[in-house]
Amino acid sequence: MPKKIVFEGKTEYLQVLDENGAVDKTLEPKLDENLLRKIYENMVRARVFDRKAISLQRQGRCYTYVPTEGQEGAQVGSALALQKADFGVPSFRENAVYLARGVSMEQLFLYWMGNEEGSRMPADQNNLPVAIPVGSQVPHAVGIAWAMKLKKEKAAAITYFGDGATSEGEVHEGMNFAGVFQVPCIFFCQNNQYAISTPITKQTHAQTIAQKALAYGFEGLQVDGNDVLAVYAATKAALEKAYSGKGPTLIEAITYRMQAHTTSDDPKKYRSDEEVEYWKKKDPLTRFQVYLKGKRLWDEEYEKKVQEAATREVEDAVRKAEAYKPNPEDMFTYLNAELTQDLKEQMQEMKKSMEG
Amino acid sequence: MELNLVQAINQALMQEMERDASIIVMGEDVGRDGGVFRVTQGLLEKFGEQRVVDTPLAEAGIIGTAVGLAIKGMKPVAEIQFDGFTYLAFNQFISHAARMRNRSRGRFTVPLVLRAPWGGGVRALEHHSESMEAIYAHVPGLNVVIPSGPKEAKGLLISSIRMPDPVIFFEPKRLYRAFKEEVPEEPYAIPLGQARVAKEGSDVTIVTWGSLVRTSLEVADSLKEASVEVVDIRSLSPFDEKTVLESVKKTGRAVIVHEAPRTGAFGAEIAARISEKALLNLEAPVRRVTGYDVPIPLAKLEDYYLPDTSRIKKAVQEVAAF
Incomplete structure (x- = not known):
């Protein structure tokens, strides 16, 4: 009996806007002016927020922070493709996702300044709080999508994770469930090249992360993650597929973490300045600026306005977040639906020890 | 060096x-x-x-x-x-x-x-x-x-x-x-399962491990009204029951200090051993100074959770005065 091929797969790469801002007309999504501006303004907001948070951390006004710079295209492009009913299930670097989905800067600062209250997502928004154990949130998105399917809702879940997370068992298990149960879930992997110091080449021997989807029986594609139009288009297509019952999609967004892993990390230990410079040229904001300019949607005056608005917003948010005083009793309040007798006593004990 | x-x-x-x-x-x-x-x-x-x-x-x-x-x-x-x-x-x-x-x-x-x-x-x-x-x-x-x-x-x-x-x-x-x-330059081995008396004392025994050994020593050194012995258990498993019991039999009083949440933590095991094997030597109930039964809070409230010198000191004083 001759051997025969039982499986063949291919993985596509999508880029709409190249690093110089030149657009592929055949692939260009037709977005209205308001949305194009909204995309740009959200990328600027995210960057202004990010730089402020790093500077506050340096001044001791904010604790360990996880920077987003360089990944605004991937995060804003995907987040703005979502509808309100769609559920966001981020990891810990998704500041730009939260901001684009309507979580306030004040809320994010509360979190990074070490307050549990920062994880209280607004009641009218469908986002889970930050999940820190790498990849552990991925099955939650699958469960949420599964519930959407059971409830016959026209909505999808999107979960964010990095290249490092694809080594975790829970990510594999989540994707496998999604394939088996054909749930409306998007797996949005931001391949930013590093898991702290570990480069993608030491994370997987596979050529792409996107191709892993094929093994779970659904589609995977690569996009230029610094091309916000490609990210938007790919996410929209995956959402349409999800809404119409055609199952999950894995999107691998190729991007780069311009800053340290966290403010506790020193990237000079594991990557060269040349490499960082190389990626700087691929910046998602710069090329989108060029694109907008070509459409006469961007000029210096507009830029100034956008920057000023973001700066005002960030300053206002810092002031509010720094004025917030957490209540120590809250460490007990939310643990269970009702405070147990033990916890009531421990809360009293804590209050007594506060009095000294 | x-x-x-x-x-x-x-x-x-x-x-x-x-x-x-x-x-x-x-x-x-x-x-x-x-x-x-x-x-x-x-x-x-x-x-x-x-x-x-x-x-x-x-x-x-x-x-x-x-x-x-x-x-x-x-x-x-x-x-x-x-x-x-x-x-x-x-x-x-x-x-x-x-x-x-x-x-x-x-x-x-x-x-x-x-x-x-x-x-x-x-x-x-x-x-x-x-x-x-x-x-x-x-x-x-x-x-x-x-x-x-x-x-x-x-x-x-x-x-x-x-x-x-x-x-x-x-x-x-x-x-x-x-x-x-x-720290001695040459390699040396401290056997597992042997607790260490970090400070000798005669009135109250503090049993603890990890970072709170240092905090407990601060309390022991600063306390005037009682002579405090600090036992650093070093390994929870294997557990050196003997050193703990000897100390408690000598002082008649025990305060167990750990930063883990209280319920079901290793402090409970130590308290159980003391009650099983040194009950009649006790002059006061065994006390625990621990984290509360909640996830350790984020930065802003962390200090309200972690046992510190004032909480340990208060417990030692109360046990000593019992």
Whole structure:
């Protein structure tokens, strides 16, 4: 009996806007002016927020922070493709996702300044709080999508994770469930090249992360993650597929973490300045600026306005977040639906020890 | 030479790796980066990529493969980056590392060491400040060690590496660079299962481990009205009951101090041993000064949770005056 091929797969790469801002007309999504501006303004907001948070951390006004710079295209492009009913299930670097989905800067600062209250997502928004154990949130998105399917809702879940997370068992298990149960879930992997110091080449021997989807029986594609139009288009297509019952999609967004892993990390230990410079040229904001300019949607005056608005917003948010005083009793309040007798006593004990 | 905790552990790893070619250090960012706390700094340069391995980001994978490496004669010293990420590997510990010797009737053994930064006090993000040592000490077949300073750490890590069975070695991260002390240059082993009387006293015994040994010593040194003995138990498993009981029989009073949540923690085990074997020597009820039964809060409220000198002092005074 001759051997025969039982499986063949291919993985596509999508880029709409190249690093110089030149657009592929055949692939260009037709977005209205308001949305194009909204995309740009959200990328600027995210960057202004990010730089402020790093500077506050340096001044001791904010604790360990996880920077987003360089990944605004991937995060804003995907987040703005979502509808309100769609559920966001981020990891810990998704500041730009939260901001684009309507979580306030004040809320994010509360979190990074070490307050549990920062994880209280607004009641009218469908986002889970930050999940820190790498990849552990991925099955939650699958469960949420599964519930959407059971409830016959026209909505999808999107979960964010990095290249490092694809080594975790829970990510594999989540994707496998999604394939088996054909749930409306998007797996949005931001391949930013590093898991702290570990480069993608030491994370997987596979050529792409996107191709892993094929093994779970659904589609995977690569996009230029610094091309916000490609990210938007790919996410929209995956959402349409999800809404119409055609199952999950894995999107691998190729991007780069311009800053340290966290403010506790020193990237000079594991990557060269040349490499960082190389990626700087691929910046998602710069090329989108060029694109907008070509459409006469961007000029210096507009830029100034956008920057000023973001700066005002960030300053206002810092002031509010720094004025917030957490209540120590809250460490007990939310643990269970009702405070147990033990916890009531421990809360009293804590209050007594506060009095000294 | 005077070393801090990071340097002392690093020295122990260096010396043991020189002694035993079967040792491999593995984990996330332990090689090129030298570990996120720099504990494994310089090992890659000295011992190469075969023995100092940056693994994929997968805790169950790290411990699962370490089990296999150990079975096949290697000595893995695996690092999990933070205490709160060891849970991902918990199944490998409870189901395999701890039981393989027993399951195979001694044919296969798992002499691996897990090193992980442990405990609170550094204003970290969620899952970076955990002290869940009791759940590991509860697993039959696992050894659990928590040093209280650089000198202790070096000797205890060397013993852990030389153990023929799995050891969980938790490193109090808030002590990493908190202080330096004289650490002998030559390798030395502090046997596991031997508690240490860190300070002698006659009125009240404080039983504790990890970073709170230092905090308890501060209380003992500053307290005028009672003479306090501090017992650093060093290894929760094997547990040195004898030293604890001898001290409590002498003082008649015990305060158990740990930063883990109270219920079901290792302090409860110590209290049970005291009540089983030294009840008639007690002059006062055994007291516990611990974290509360909640997840350790984020930075802003962390200090309300962690036992500090004032809480320990108050408990010691009350027990002494009982």
